Amino acid sequence: MSGSPIQWYPGHIARAERQLRDQIDRVDLVIEVRDARIPLATSHPRLGRWLQGRRHLLVLNRRDMVTMAARQAWDRWFRGQGLPPCWCDARAGGGVKALQQAAIDSGRALNERRSRRGMRPRPVRALTLGFPNVGKSALINRLVGQRVVASARRAGVTRSLRWVRLGQDLDLLDAPGVLPPRLDDQNAALSLAFCDDIGQASYDVEQVALAFLARLDRLQAAVAAPDPAALLEKRYGLPGPTAARERAEWLQRAADRHTSGDPARMAQRLLDDFRRLVLGPMALEWPPEPAAQREPEPGPPPDPEP
Incomplete structure (x- = not known):
C-alpha cells in the first residue's frame, strides 16, 4: 500500500519453520493447502525447498466460497499444470474422504518400494503445509473424525508441529501456517488480507x-x-x-x-x-491469461484524498 506495505513474520512462525526443517526428512508427501478464493496468493514461495522430490498433493480448501464457474476454470488450469487439485470444504467436510484416499494412493508407491526391499509397509507420513488460516487444522480434524488439533477462523492458532495418526495408512504432521519473511508482491499480500489469511495486526x-x-x-x-x-x-x-x-x-x-x-x-x-459469504461466493483470483493477452496488474490504491 502507498507508503505502508503489509508486514508480518511473528516469532512463532520463525520457530515453526526451524522445527519444520528438523522434521522434513521424515516426510513422504506434502499436502499443500491453499485458499480456493486466492489460489495463487496462497502458493508458498518456498514450497520447492520443502518438496525436494517428494510427492505433492494440492488441496483447494473453501470450495463453497467460490462460484462453480471459478472452480471449473481453476480445475482446468491446474490440471494443465500437471497438478490436479482436490477440492475441499473442511468446515462442512466436503471432499475430505476423496482427499484421504488421494493421500493414501500417493503413498502407495512408497510401500511398494519398501516391500521390494523386504521391508514392512508403514503409514505414509504427510506434511500439511500452507499459509495461516487456510484451513489446515480443520482439514486434519475432519480427516481424523474428531477435534485433535486446535482450529479457528483466524490466523496463528497452530503454533507448533504435531504428528497425528490417521488409521493404519496415514500419519499427518500439522504445521503452523508458515509465511515467508516478506512478500514482495503487495497485491498478493492484499489478497491474503482480504481473505483473513494473515493477522489483522499486519495491515x-x-x-x-x-x-x-x-x-x-x-x-x-x-x-x-x-x-x-x-x-x-x-x-x-x-x-x-x-x-x-x-x-x-x-x-x-x-x-x-x-x-x-x-x-x-x-x-x-x-x-x-x-x-462470511454475506456478499455471496466470490473468487478474488482467476487463472492467468496467456502473457500476450494479460493486462498489467494495477498496484494498490492511493491513500484516500483528504
Whole structure:
C-alpha cells in the first residue's frame, strides 16, 4: 500500500519453520493447502525447498466460497499444470474422504518400494503445509473424525508441529501456517488480507477495504463478475463507487449509515461480510491469461484524498 506495505513474520512462525526443517526428512508427501478464493496468493514461495522430490498433493480448501464457474476454470488450469487439485470444504467436510484416499494412493508407491526391499509397509507420513488460516487444522480434524488439533477462523492458532495418526495408512504432521519473511508482491499480500489469511495486526483495515473495493471493480472488468455497485447497494443501501476517487467517500457514507460514522468499523464490516459469504461466493483470483493477452496488474490504491 502507498507508503505502508503489509508486514508480518511473528516469532512463532520463525520457530515453526526451524522445527519444520528438523522434521522434513521424515516426510513422504506434502499436502499443500491453499485458499480456493486466492489460489495463487496462497502458493508458498518456498514450497520447492520443502518438496525436494517428494510427492505433492494440492488441496483447494473453501470450495463453497467460490462460484462453480471459478472452480471449473481453476480445475482446468491446474490440471494443465500437471497438478490436479482436490477440492475441499473442511468446515462442512466436503471432499475430505476423496482427499484421504488421494493421500493414501500417493503413498502407495512408497510401500511398494519398501516391500521390494523386504521391508514392512508403514503409514505414509504427510506434511500439511500452507499459509495461516487456510484451513489446515480443520482439514486434519475432519480427516481424523474428531477435534485433535486446535482450529479457528483466524490466523496463528497452530503454533507448533504435531504428528497425528490417521488409521493404519496415514500419519499427518500439522504445521503452523508458515509465511515467508516478506512478500514482495503487495497485491498478493492484499489478497491474503482480504481473505483473513494473515493477522489483522499486519495491515490497516481501512486501506485494505478500499483495496477490496478496487479488486471488485477489476474482477468485473476481467471476468464479467457481478456489478459491484449493485452488489454493494443491495447489502448496504448505497450504490457502490463507480470511480477510484469515490471509494473513500463511499466508505465514509456507508459508515455514516451503518457504523455511527466510524470508517474503520465500516471497513471491518465490509471485509467480514465478504469472509462470511454475506456478499455471496466470490473468487478474488482467476487463472492467468496467456502473457500476450494479460493486462498489467494495477498496484494498490492511493491513500484516500483528504
